[in-house]
Amino acid sequence: MKRIFIIHRWGGTPNSDWYQWVLNELQIKGYQVFIPIMPETDKPDINKWVSKLSEIIGTPDDDICLIGHSIGSQTIMRYLMTLSENTKINKIVFVAGWLKLDGLAEEGEEIINIARPWLETPINFDRVKNICPKIQVLLSSNEPFGYVEENKKIFEEKLNAKVTILKNKGHFTEDDSVKELSEILKFF
Numbered sequence: 001m002k003r004i005f006i007i008h009r010w011g012g013t014p015n016s017d018w019y020q021w022v023l024n025e026l027q028i029k030g031y032q033v034f035i036p037i038m039p040e041t042d043k044p045d046i047n048k049w050v051s052k053l054s055e056i057i058g059t060p061d062d063d064i065c066l067i068g069h070s071i072g073s074q075t076i077m078r079y080l081m082t083l084s085e086n087t088k089i090n091k092i093v094f095v096a097g098w099l100k101l102d103g104l105a106e107e108g109e110e111i112i113n114i115a116r117p118w119l120e121t122p123i124n125f126d127r128v129k130n131i132c133p134k135i136q137v138l139l140s141s142n143e144p145f146g147y148v149e150e151n152k153k154i155f156e157e158k159l160n161a162k163v164t165i166l167k168n169k170g171h172f173t174e175d176d177s178v179k180e181l182s183e184i185l186k187f188f
Helices: 019-028 046-057 071-080 109-120 125-131 148-159 182-187
Strands: 003-007 032-034 064-069 091-095 135-140 162-166
Touching: 003 019, 003 046, 003 071, 019 032, 019 182, 046 071, 064 071, 071 091, 071 125, 091 182, 125 148, 135 148, 135 182, 148 162
Parallel strands: 003 032, 003 064, 064 091, 091 135, 135 162
Antiparallel strands: none
């Protein structure tokens, strides 16, 4: 049976945004779905988040699917970099995934310091796409952290991802009135 892990966003919880709605819809389709609480969600740390993902997945295999929201997407890419080259993951969906962010200056120095390692620590894209060549990305036309076209281009060029830009979904959060995300279901 395929297992799906949904990795929430910075500041999120398993009950935030659209996660429970997607969990219920995917369970109806027969998947086992897990939404772990990531550590120190208000101050996400690469090593702690990757370690937590590794711990909850256990031994990865081709029956695993991963869904990452925002920094959850970053966590998934960095987790895949820790796996052996012959490991295969079934598929990945990134929602509001990013490699570049804008607008952090308005958020303050603490936010900039938290985001900096995620933005500056390199990602081995070849390793990521070798472990999982089936990657879908959902971005929003009015992403508040900007760089929509730039992120789309990087995901397409570096990961051979199929990118869809949805109209006016913001950062795909409850604050953006996104409590259901039916678009994700077509990938499963």
